Amino acid sequence: MRISFELAETVAAVVDEGTLDAAARRLHITPSAVSQRVKTLEEQLGRVVLVRSKPARLTEAGTAVVRMARQIALLEHDTLVELGDESGDASRTTVPLAVNADSLATWFLEPLGRLAERHPVVFELHRDDQDFTASLLESGAVMGAVTSRSTPVAGCRVSTLGAMRYEAVATPAFAKRWLPDSSSPSTLAQAPLVDFDRRDDLQTRWLRACGIDETLPSRHYVPASNDFATAVRHGLGWALLPTFQSHDALHAGDLVRLGGPPIDVPLYWQQWNLRSPLLDAIAEEIVADGRHLLSPLPRPEA
Secondary structure: OOOOHHHHHHHHHHHHHHHHHHHHHHHOOOHHHHHHHHHHHHHHHHOOOEEEEOOEEEEHHHHHHHHHHHHHHHHHHHHHHOOOOOHHHHHOEEEEEEEHHHHHHHHHHHHHHHHHHHEEEEEEEEEOOOOOOOHHHOOOOOEEEEEEEOOOOOOEEEEEEEEEEEEEEEOOOHHHOOOOOOOOOOHHHHOOEEEEOOOHHHHHHHHOOOOOOOOOOOOEEEEEEEHHHHHHOOOOOOOEEEEHHHHHHHHHOOOOOOOOEEEEEOOOOOOOOOOOOOHHHHHHHHHHHHHHHOOOOOOOOO
């Protein structure tokens, strides 16, 4: 049995666009033709590849099919470039990548800008917590990811980036109100804090390290990295910010450190273990910038 690339590509288009109608517009065919292609593939495989919900969802079999479609598209792009077709849309490919919000807001876009200048590529970025981006690699939704996971995802290879360092900060007025004993962060037990979302555990980890019951403070939720930092600068609450984001405000006196231990979040780059000049070029730029800008990870003890 062989899987038709046209049929696999159609399934990928449906899951990317969310509906059969949207996929039909992208592929320049009718919705009924999209439906027939999906049905034909399912009959050939003897299993369902797509849950026809809104948005459409992949089954386990569909995940494998879409991963194959994306890998073939990448190889086709590399082949066209190797044959000298680098100028037109025929060789321009979309590369989906996953990245955590704080990297996206600070250092991640600069290497992508350099890559877009030198290669016929457009990027589709998926933002998620670094603890969850690896699942997007596993599903085939992305080709590479910034992740906290050091163990390679099946079919992927991993490179160390470094550690994103976070420090607890607040405005001077907030600290004066809620931190009367500036030598002891434990007095923050009743102070409101800012979390990114309900999966964000950085502030909770810091509270525990300071011996504070993490259930005591009230919490704001601000699920966007720049808006999160802005909320802290406006005195909504205290939070841990990446040193990239807090440096200028600390220097200007708009924020102050609250003490307590900094938290280092290790970050790694994982990508498909596929021989691809484009994917290798992407990894080279991202890994080089990550290692230059992030804090080095401690060497493992012998």
